Every structure is written in C-alpha cells, then in structure tokens.
Amino acid sequence: MTSVDFPKHKKAKALKPGSRRPAKELCSECGLCDTYYVHYVKEACAFINQQFETLELQSHGATRNLDNPDEVYFGVHQEMMAARKQQPIEGAQWTGIVSSIAIEMLNRGMVEGVVCVQNTKEDRFGPMPVIARTPEEVLAARVNKPTLSPNLSVLEQIEQSGMKRLLVIGVGCQIQALRAVEKQLGLEKLYVLGTPCVDNVTRAGLQKFLDTTSKSPDTVVYYEFMQDFRVHFKHEDGSTELVPFFGLNTKELKDVFAPSCMSCFDYVNSLADLVVGYMGAPFGWQWILVRNDTGKEMLDLVKDQIDTQPVMSQGDRKAAVQQSIPAYDKGVTLPMWAAKLMGVVIEKIGPKGLEYARFSIDSHFTRNYLYVKRQHPEKLEAHVPEFAKRIVGQYKLPE
Numbered sequence: 001m002t003s004v005d006f007p008k009h010k011k012a013k014a015l016k017p018g019s020r021r022p023a024k025e026l027c028s029e030c031g032l033c034d035t036y037y038v039h040y041v042k043e044a045c046a047f048i049n050q051q052f053e054t055l056e057l058q059s060h061g062a063t064r065n066l067d068n069p070d071e072v073y074f075g076v077h078q079e080m081m082a083a084r085k086q087q088p089i090e091g092a093q094w095t096g097i098v099s100s101i102a103i104e105m106l107n108r109g110m111v112e113g114v115v116c117v118q119n120t121k122e123d124r125f126g127p128m129p130v131i132a133r134t135p136e137e138v139l140a141a142r143v144n145k146p147t148l149s150p151n152l153s154v155l156e157q158i159e160q161s162g163m164k165r166l167l168v169i170g171v172g173c174q175i176q177a178l179r180a181v182e183k184q185l186g187l188e189k190l191y192v193l194g195t196p197c198v199d200n201v202t203r204a205g206l207q208k209f210l211d212t213t214s215k216s217p218d219t220v221v222y223y224e225f226m227q228d229f230r231v232h233f234k235h236e237d238g239s240t241e242l243v244p245f246f247g248l249n250t251k252e253l254k255d256v257f258a259p260s261c262m263s264c265f266d267y268v269n270s271l272a273d274l275v276v277g278y279m280g281a282p283f284g285w286q287w288i289l290v291r292n293d294t295g296k297e298m299l300d301l302v303k304d305q306i307d308t309q310p311v312m313s314q315g316d317r318k319a320a321v322q323q324s325i326p327a328y329d330k331g332v333t334l335p336m337w338a339a340k341l342m343g344v345v346i347e348k349i350g351p352k353g354l355e356y357a358r359f360s361i362d363s364h365f366t367r368n369y370l371y372v373k374r375q376h377p378e379k380l381e382a383h384v385p386e387f388a389k390r391i392v393g394q395y396k397l398p399e
C-alpha cells in the first residue's frame with residue numbers, strides 16, 4: 001500500500017479509556033472510539049447519526065417495508081422461526097445456537113476469527129471482547145455479559161492480523177457502528193450474527209439491579225427477563241430464583257438502565273444478517289430472524305443440530321402496554337403478593353409468541369420515546385426512526 005492510498009483513519013488516534021465520548025452521556029461504550037476508527041464516529045455512531053435506511057439497503061439490499069406490519073416490528077427478514085438445539089450447550093444463555101453457528105463457521109474455515117465477548121478473570125459479568133480463533137475460545141464467550149460491552153474495541157486487531165473473513169457477534173448499537181465502517185476494514189467477507197438487546201446497564205448498574213432484585217446477588221451466574229413475565233436468576237448451586245416483572249422495584253431501578261439503552265430503537269438488531277433471540281418464541285425456544293442470504297447460509301450450518309417450528313402469536317398486548325406506560329412513568333411498585341397474582345393472570349391470558357415480542361417492543365419504545373422527548377428534545381425528530389414513530393403512535397402518552 002502506498003502512502004497515497006493509506007487510509008486516513010489510521011492517522012486518527014483512539015480516545016483514551018475513560019475520556020468523554022462524542023455521544024456524551026448517550027454513549028453505549030460500543031468500542032468504536034477505542035480504535036482509530038473513531039475517525040468515522042460522526043457518521044458511524046448509533047447515537048449521533050441514526051441511519052437505518054442507508055445501512056439496511058447496504059446490508060440487505062432493501063429497507064423495511066412500512067406497509068408490512070411484521071417488518072415494522074422485526075425489520076427486514078426472509079424468514080422467522082422458533083428453534084432450539086437438540087443438545088443444548090451447557091452454560092449457554094439459552095440453548096447455544098449463537099455459539100454453535102460460530103463454531104461451525106470456524107471449523108469449516110468460512111471465517112478466520114469471531115469477534116465475541118468473554119468475561120474477565122476477576123468478574124464473571126465483566127466484558128472482555130476478543131477475536132476467537134478456536135471453538136474453545138468461542139465457547140468461553142457463551143452466556144450474556146449483561147453489561148455494556150466494547151465489542152468493537154478489537155477492530156484494529158483485525159486489520160493488523162491481516163484477517164480477510166470474519167464473523168462478528170454483537171448487539172444493535174455495536175452492529176450499527178460496525179456496518180458504517182464495514183468497507184474500511186479491508187475484509188473479503190463479513191458475517192454478522194446479532195442478538196436482540198434491551199435495558200442494558202453499566203457494570204455498576206448491573207450490581208444495583210442484582211442487589212435490589214435477587215435474594216443472593218453474589219451467586220447469580222445468569223439471568224433473563226423471560227416470556228412468563230418473570231426474571232429467572234440462575235445461581236451457582238444450580239437453583240433458579242423467580243421474580244415477577246410487576247414486583248420489580250421500579251422506583252429504585254428507574255435510573256439503572258444506561259441512557260444509551262433508554263434512547264435505543266434497535267431492539268431487534270436490524271442490521272445483522274441473522275438474529276438469534278427468544279422473545280418471539282414459545283417458552284424454552286429461541287427465536288430466529290433470517291434477514292438476508294448471508295444469514296440463511298449461516299443458519300443452514302446448524303440445521304441438523306436444531307429442532308424448529310413455525311412462529312406463533314396469541315393474545316392482545318395493547319391494553320397491557322397502555323397500562324404499563326403511566327405505571328413505569330410514576331415508578332409504581334406493586335406489593336409482592338399482587339405482583340405474583342398479576343404475573344399468574346397475565347401468563348394465562350397474556351400475549352404469547354410474536355405478540356409477546358410486540359408487547360416488549362411497544363413497552364420499551366414508548367418508554368424510550370418519552371425519555372428522548374424529555375431529555376433530548378432536540379434529537380427527537382432525527383433520532384427516532386419512522387418505524388418506531390408508528391409503533392409509539394398507537395398509544396396515548398403522558399406529556
């Protein structure tokens with residue numbers, strides 16, 4: 001490479017750890033600014049320049065069809081299904097479909113490395129992004145690190161290593177920035193495997209959540225906000241603790257979520273090739289969205305390791321969402337007996353499958369819309385995408 005075509009970004013300098021980021025308090029610590037790709041931050045950052053349409057077109061060859069209700073909610077996709085591994089991976093967040101796909105891609109030589117996040121030696125939830133080159137290193141990254149994680153901080157290593165084929169696993173804000181700099185990475189092929197993401201927290205915020213919600217915060221190895229309207233905590237001794245959503249201490253927890261996550265409208269990871277979550281699937285199953293041909297190629301690798309079934313949808317979320325808006329706004333916490341009762345009733349008659357996913361999207365988008373409107377009114381128009389405005393527009397919001 002001559003000095004003439006030497007990429008300009010290599011002259012940029014990563015920002016110092018702990019220094020204020022260009023997105024200020026909205027920064028989700030995606031890791032981009034920890035590299036010389038900070039050069040592109042004004043265009044690439046999900047919280048400075050929301051650009052779903054441009055990046056959807058670049059990634060999938062199409063933008064969301066706003067006349068198709070499923071695309072308004074779940075983004076561009078060719079196929080949706082529920083799936084679970086026939087032999088779940090021990091210690092994975094769900095059944096380990098994400099880790100299994102990454103392992104297959106390495107084993108078959110489709111990629112030379114996988115960007116994923118392991119944990120630090122001292123802290124099981126402390127995020128440590130790596131480029132995994134072996135199945136063992138991918139397995140060591142299984143299970144959610146339920147904190148903001150600077151996954152893109154390893155991007156400089158990709159160029160330095162000379163890698164040409166790469167898989168990146170990540171959540172929406174990381175993937176938005178990645179897509180914006182994709183062409184600068186010097187790769188022949190990039191695969192993107194995403195998970196949905198919502199209500200993330202800093203490491204300190206996570207501690208506050210565990211301390212306020214679990215009876216034994218220090219022994220929690222895993223948790224998930226499940227489709228049965230309960231938080232499931234798994235402890236070191238293998239026991240499971242269940243806490244109903246409606247019994248959460250909303251007042252205490254109101255400020256626990258990161259400002260980035262309070263202003264995010266990319267719950268479903270719109271720009272990944274393939275998305276693996278759980279919320280659109282029946283309890284115990286994972287939920288898969290194939291967004292494009294690359295995503296299909298990735299899913300096909302594990303077809304013989306998974307059972308699948310069509311997605312289903314049951315119930316009507318609208319009244320429950322409308323009621324949750326002022327309750328959250330005022331920080332109402334129900335007494336535990338009432339929360340448990342409400343949880344049981346809602347589980348029996350409440351939304352299931354895709355309707356549960358819509359329930360969760362509606363509740364979070366209405367909350368986040370109010371947050372942006374109040375905290376960053378100058379950003380409201382450009383930051384909230386059209387699909388989210390349509391979703392929020394179905395509800396009556398307080399001023």
Ligand code: FAD
Nearest residue numbers: 092093094095096097098099116117143144145277278279
């Ligand atoms: P595993 O095989 O256990 O692999 C998990 C992968 O996640 C690993 O490769 C790891 O690199 C990656 N990872 C872990 N932590 C992070 C992180 N902080 N940032 C980026 N990547 C990470 N799904 C829903 O349907 N609804 C939700 O509301 C929802 N919220 C989520 C919130 C967070 C913070 C995260 C990280 C995920 C969330 N998911 C959600 C996805 C879901 O919990 C599972 O991660 C997904 O179904 C994959 O399960 P698995 O067993 O296949 O993953």
Ligand code: SF4
Nearest residue numbers: 023027028030033045
């Ligand atoms: Fe930089 Fe990422 Fe923070 Fe935006 S979210 S300021 S790109 S580290």
